[in-house]
Amino acid sequence: MSASILVVGSVAFDSLKTPFGEAEEILGGSATYFSVAASYFSPIRLVAVVGSDFPDKHREVFRKHHIDTGGLVQVEGKTFRWKGEYGYDLNEARTLDTQLNVFEKFKPVIPKSYHDSDYVFLGNIDPELQLSVLEQIRRPRIVAFDSMNFWIRGKLEAVKKTIRHVDILIINDAETRMLANEPNLVRAAKRIQEMGPKTLIVKRGEYGVLMFNGTSVFGAPAFPLENVYDPTGAGDSFAGGFMGALAQFNEIDERAFRRCIIFGSVMASFNVEQFGLQRLSSLDRKQIDDRFCEFKALTHFDV
């Protein structure tokens, strides 16, 4: 039976501009993309904070996906806002504006009913807060972790302290090199594995994913798409698909990790095909399974 996933991260209003269009104050944030992607596979428990300006139509998105919002705290003030822009290559966002607002004083409190969560995803927030989440709950089966250059540069010791308690790191290649202080990705991965996590999943955007799990390595390309409109949330959708599938199958081994990486890649590929959550929030399971099979066709070769 499918196990529950506890996710802690940000819920935000995003304003986006790409060469193909723009959108104002749409629902975004790492925990949002993660939750919606993961909800196709497993029950989700969301811990985040929003302001008094958070509208009911946004809550409707979580309801539609049966996401448990018992840990979504609403406080006086404005919701976290992010404004970003992409060029034609769509590889990196240029941040135009960040307003932390209520997120600035966010101290995640995990509801008692979530303490038994078997799967935990620590979204990209202050590493000290990520550690405080782990201190509040019983020992889960799998803890996965995301971060960003801002925390690796600014709070390296806290990041290192937190990941000692983490099973799976899901970060991008630049963050991998930065965290390990090593330009070669294979050596960087080994160094990070020595810091604690047995498994490192390196996200490489349009180039796909590499997983280092113990001494084994797995590589998968990203799904080649004719229409890429908005890469916002691709990394979180990947993590959501990966963790969601992992909790659904509820098996922890190399074989399961590999299959779940493909489910993660499937969810990321859907996510970038339209603006914001449009595509990601309107899928059905058959579309997901079909694209999983297309991934097999994409990568298979005979020995």
Add this chain to the structure above:
Amino acid sequence: MSASILVVGSVAFDSLKTPFGEAEEILGGSATYFSVAASYFSPIRLVAVVGSDFPDKHREVFRKHHIDTGGLVQVEGKTFRWKGEYGYDLNEARTLDTQLNVFEKFKPVIPKSYHDSDYVFLGNIDPELQLSVLEQIRRPRIVAFDSMNFWIRGKLEAVKKTIRHVDILIINDAETRMLANEPNLVRAAKRIQEMGPKTLIVKRGEYGVLMFNGTSVFGAPAFPLENVYDPTGAGDSFAGGFMGALAQFNEIDERAFRRCIIFGSVMASFNVEQFGLQRLSSLDRKQIDDRFCEFKALTHFDV
């Protein structure tokens, strides 16, 4: 039975500098890397030009690999020289100096005994010369083609005219986008397929390869390496491994293309592990087949 491959391209003296060491006037050039890589699979017929300074020790490399140098013309003057430098990311060479020398007046003449070649690789030279090669020979079974931004920018019409007669384009992602004038890789590939070649193989360096063959797409990661010393010739080693294996199996279908792309990736992965031709020219077939199997282990997942 293994078919012969005709390759036309450059033989050069390379001077290289990477963060891990340097080398002066070592044997290089696109046709050299291609030939040595392909020689592990099939008989090679090399057409290129060198100067009167070309030493016998370099010819020894070709002899060792049973490469037919009946088309390697030696003329009065100096051999083509290239000088380049790589930074820590090793992704792109900075050209410090190019001396075309005898290569400037190179007009490839294909010896009569080569006219029946079933497999032809047109290395990265002037597209008009590439076309002149095809005019000299009988219709081969497969013609593959490489080029570079210099020719795509400077002689676009000649490139387009030549590739009308080509089956397989083997170029990198920036060249793909430039040739199609389209930033999206999938759409760029379709546009290039409309120009003539049914098959486009896009080299993406450390990120691997994408093949567009008719309506099918195949993706493979590059082999993750702990020690990358010198990326010079990686693209040509890939093409050599691909074409060599293709001519050896002598089957032209999607299944063969996919397997041969992995053999190409294997040869490129060996090539970058040491300076110049050191590693590439000292392999045995068992090492190649072993790494092919490691590629399977790298990319396999269960449905």
